[in-house]
Amino acid sequence: QKEVEQNSGPLSVPEGAIASLNCTYSDRVSQSFFWYRQYSGKSPELIMSIYSNGDKEDGRFTAQLNKASQYVSLLIRDSQPSDSATYLCAASYGNKLVFGAGTILRVKS
Amino acid sequence: DVKVTQSSRYLVKRTGEKVFLECVQDMDHENMFWYRQDPGLGLRLIYFSYDVKMKEKGDIPEGYSVSREKKERFSLILESASTNQTSMYLCASSLPGDRFDTQYFGPGTRLTVL
Secondary structure: OOOEEOOOOOEEEEOOOOEEEEEEEOOOOOOOEEEEEEOOOOOOEEEEEEOOOEEEEEOOEEEEEEOOOOEEEEEEOOOOHHHOEEEEEEEEEOOEEEEOOOEEEEEEO | OOOEEEOOOEEEEOOOOOEEEEEEEOOOOOEEEEEEEEOOOEEEEEEEEOOOOOOEEOOOOOOEEEEEEEOOEEEEEEOOOOHHHOEEEEEEEEOOOOOOOOOEEOOOEEEEEO
């Protein structure tokens, strides 16, 4: 069974702080990893994708991948109240994705 | 921009009814997917299709069927709706050969079965 695990939260951070979201996956076959943001009542929206070990930065977002530890993380710098949402981690297996259950992030102003 | 649309945002049906959920994408993607999303369970794959008239079962296909007669359209069918099929249904599409297998989601259909 291929699994992606996330802490459900909620993770609460003050406005302007760094939010750190973590995810582990069970199958070493997985090649690509994704972070989706989902606002309440809306569909998931892709934020970041990462393929290689190390860090990938896009604006306030940094994705980190460690394939040896089977660990993916998302850092959000200068967190804003508009970042409050559920963040879904996903791992690819062939042309399918397996999703974690999501971490709820709350940014307090 | 990739656009994935779903036929209804909200749907209320009665137990035993046959329900059709439609999904259309405009980016010529070969792969299309149907998920359901329930609190605490995340997204679970029901069916996917990698070409016209091709389909494969996902993790929870029981009680569902699908149809893909045209490349841009993928339909999910609940043959006889039951209350445990009340859920948010999400359609997604992706382009095979895309290095990241990125999936793009439609707005979702919130189905309530009474």
